[in-house]
Amino acid sequence: MPVNHVGNTANGNTIGALASLTGSVLAGRTSLLPIYEVRYSVLSSNTVVGPNFVTVVKSINRDNRTDLANNYRQPTDHDDRDGNLPVAPGGRVVYREYYLAGNLLAWPGFVRLVADMGNRRLFITPTHYDVWLQSPAAAIGAAIGAPVASATAGARNPFYLVGGAGAINDIFI
Numbered sequence: 001m002p003v004n005h006v007g008n009t010a011n012g013n014t015i016g017a018l019a020s021l022t023g024s025v026l027a028g029r030t031s032l033l034p035i036y037e038v039r040y041s042v043l044s045s046n047t048v049v050g051p052n053f054v055t056v057v058k059s060i061n062r063d064n065r066t067d068l069a070n071n072y073r074q075p076t077d078h079d080d081r082d083g084n085l086p087v088a089p090g091g092r093v094v095y096r097e098y099y100l101a102g103n104l105l106a107w108p109g110f111v112r113l114v115a116d117m118g119n120r121r122l123f124i125t126p127t128h129y130d131v132w133l134q135s136p137a138a139a140i141g142a143a144i145g146a147p148v149a150s151a152t153a154g155a156r157n158p159f160y161l162v163g164g165a166g167a168i169n170d171i172f173i
Contacts, residue, residue: 003130003147007107009139011126012156014105016134018042019160026161030083031150033131033157038124040164049111049124050102057122057168060098060115072098078114082129084150084157085116092118100124114159120173122162129158 015038024034040057043049052072061067068075074097080089087093098113105111110128115121131148133139134156142148148155165172 003142003144004107004110005133005139005142005144005148006136007110008127008130008132008158009134009136010106011110012132012158013134013136014048015124015126015160016156018046018048025163026086028082028084028150028157028159029086029088031131031157033084033150033155035084035086035123035157035159035161037161037163040122040162040167043124043162044168048104049100050104050108052100052102054168056098056100056113057162057165060096060122060169060171062117062171067096070098072101072113074099074112078112078129082131084129084131084159085114085123087116087119094118113162115171117171120166120171122165122172123159124162125158125160127158131158132156 019036019038026035056072078095078097094117096115100111114123
């Protein structure tokens with residue numbers, strides 16, 4: 001499947017502008033790409049993630065059956081086959097996926113929230129799990145048919161940790 005490098009860079013840099021990029025708090029387990037934190041309070045007060053952000057975070061339910069009835073929940077769990085999340089799924093680590101409709105990013109269909117139910121963490125990906133290039137010029141020149149390798153200069157993790165989401169949903173810390 002072709003990768004929209006320009007769209008990923010636009011979305012990634014938009015969320016990145018809201019994040020704390022002074023130090024990563026986590027890294028991808030196999031990609032080793034840093035995962036930066038963006039505070040829930042910053043995302044919820046910014047119109048770019050749209051009016052449904054708070055609604056989706058509030059709607060996440062501990063009970064899997066109840067949560068599957070959630071209008072924003074995807075029918076399958078995210079399997080993180082690219083190793084960009086800090087812990088492999090399995091056992092108590094389940095990555096539930098939620099679509100963030102109504103966001104105002106340049107490429108709105110790419111945005112997902114991913115809840116790590118085992119570790120009580122919430123992530124946002126503005127690139128639908130694609131590693132992306134921070135430089136717009138590099139994104140324009142990237143091969144359309146190929147994903148960005150994590151070792152590529154300027155490659156960024158597709159996930160941001162949403163810190164402080166426990167303020168709105170006690171599932172998260």
